[in-house]
Amino acid sequence: MTEDTTNEEARHAAKMAKKKAARDRMMERKEGEKGLVIVHTGAGKGKSSSGFGMILRCVAHEMPCAVVQFIKGAWDTGERRLLEGNFSDLCQFHAMGEGFTWETQDKARDIAMAEKGWAKAKELIRDPEIRMVLLDEINIALRYDYLDITEVVDFLQNEKPEMTHVVLTGRNAKEELIEIADLVTEMKLIKHPFRSGIKGQAGVEF
Amino acid sequence: MTEDTTNEEARHAAKMAKKKAARDRMMERKEGEKGLVIVHTGAGKGKSSSGFGMILRCVAHEMPCAVVQFIKGAWDTGERRLLEGNFSDLCQFHAMGEGFTWETQDKARDIAMAEKGWAKAKELIRDPEIRMVLLDEINIALRYDYLDITEVVDFLQNEKPEMTHVVLTGRNAKEELIEIADLVTEMKLIKHPFRSGIKGQAGVEF
Numbered sequence: 570m571t572e573d574t575t576n577e578e579a580r581h582a583a584k585m586a587k588k589k590a591a592r593d594r595m596m597e598r599k600e601g602e603k604g605l606v607i608v609h610t611g612a613g614k615g616k617s618s619s620g621f622g623m624i625l626r627c628v629a630h631e632m633p634c635a636v637v638q639f640i641k642g643a644w645d646t647g648e649r650r651l652l653e654g655n656f657s658d659l660c661q662f663h664a665m666g667e668g669f670t671w672e673t674q675d676k677a678r679d680i681a682m683a684e685k686g687w688a689k690a691k692e693l694i695r696d697p698e699i700r701m702v703l704l705d706e707i708n709i710a711l712r713y714d715y716l717d718i719t720e721v722v723d724f725l726q727n728e729k730p731e732m733t734h735v736v737l738t739g740r741n742a743k744e745e746l747i748e749i750a751d752l753v754t755e756m757k758l759i760k761h762p763f764r765s766g767i768k769g770q771a772g773v774e775f
Numbered sequence: 776m777t778e779d780t781t782n783e784e785a786r787h788a789a790k791m792a793k794k795k796a797a798r799d800r801m802m803e804r805k806e807g808e809k810g811l812v813i814v815h816t817g818a819g820k821g822k823s824s825s826g827f828g829m830i831l832r833c834v835a836h837e838m839p840c841a842v843v844q845f846i847k848g849a850w851d852t853g854e855r856r857l858l859e860g861n862f863s864d865l866c867q868f869h870a871m872g873e874g875f876t877w878e879t880q881d882k883a884r885d886i887a888m889a890e891k892g893w894a895k896a897k898e899l900i901r902d903p904e905i906r907m908v909l910l911d912e913i914n915i916a917l918r919y920d921y922l923d924i925t926e927v928v929d930f931l932q933n934e935k936p937e938m939t940h941v942v943l944t945g946r947n948a949k950e951e952l953i954e955i956a957d958l959v960t961e962m963k964l965i966k967h968p969f970r971s972g973i974k975g976q977a978g979v980e981f
Contacts, residue, residue: 623824625854626827632977655861753965759960770940771833771838772832
């Protein structure tokens with residue numbers, strides 16, 4: 570073996586080691602990123618507003634995203650106007666809860682509305698361009714069994730594209746959902762001004 | 776007493792009753808609105824992002840508002856860019872935590888930075904035009920006694936304009952702050968993907 574060959578081999582080994590290190594770093598980065606199933610539940614404040622905050626973060630990063638609103642009035646037209654007026658190119662907004670009557674009148678109609686919302690949600694989640702889908706107050710529809718928890722969980726586990734984040738909000742998140750979620754936060758009520766006669770106010774509640 | 780006088784008196788009484796009812800309604804409305812001291816604490820997610828969501832709600836309602844960021848990196852430049860790029864007419868953004876060294880190097884300098892942030896916060900809160908001020912991660916500065924909790928509590932109770940909302944975020948909110956707050960939410964960590972090797976991602980964490 571000549572000295573030249575030895576040098577050549579050493580150079581090659583060093584080059585390969587460098588390549589491998591770069592690849593390892595890349596894989597490490599790749600493994601560190603994943604589309605998350607995120608749940609905001611609990612009786613406290615901030616479930617919808619932090620969902621809204623995350624959607625705006627996506628907008629800030631120019632990541633296409635979407636909102637499906639399952640309950641009427643959970644979001645005021647203000648937020649909707651903000652998204653539709655300024656960022657409709659990046660964020661789709663679908664208010665499916667407009668027609669809900671909930672426990673009041675027409676259960677069959679409410680179930681049909683929830684299913685329509687879920688059909689839209691699936692379409693948005695399947696779209697590989699969309700990076701985050703917020704299903705605002707879907708937990709309420711799941712709680713009343715207006716949507717089948719098994720179907721929702723199965724879809725999130727098997728059909729959600731790997732890199733897509735799905736955020737599900739609302740009180741009383743079902744155990745099956747918490748089970749498969751990556752990130753679960755319980756917003757716990759410590760103190761609430763409604764108890765001392767203060768009503769919902771612009772900017773705070775809606 | 777003539778019939779006319781009686782009628783006159785009855786009319787007057789009815790008019791007064793009507794006035795009183797209108798006034799009562801107005802007072803009721805007034806009493807139902809109040810600038811709130813809002814605290815987001817706990818180890819869970821959503822403290823800053825729901826603060827960001829509330830600020831965007833204010834923007835949507837065209838209510839002037841402001842953010843003072845006490846910790847570097849709590850908000851990415853994305854959110855900042857979104858606010859500064861699109862809504863700088865409605866929302867002031869002050870990142871005071873850029874220079875923090877925290878427990879690492881220079882405590883005196885960190886205290887000076889925290890005090891600078893608090894001075895800006897007071898100026899913004901005192902401004903009667905501004906309807907909401909978000910003091911993001913101020914609880915950290917309070918926890919390490921970089922700011923005096925007694926002074927902060929005293930200011931919020933005695934100098935905050937009646938209709939101004941102040942939102943204070945960060946883990947380990949001091950008991951004295953919780954005591955005087957109107958709305959306190961603990962974001963409780965139920966499940967977190969960092970535990971399974973997933974790192975902070977755009978749109979979710981920043």
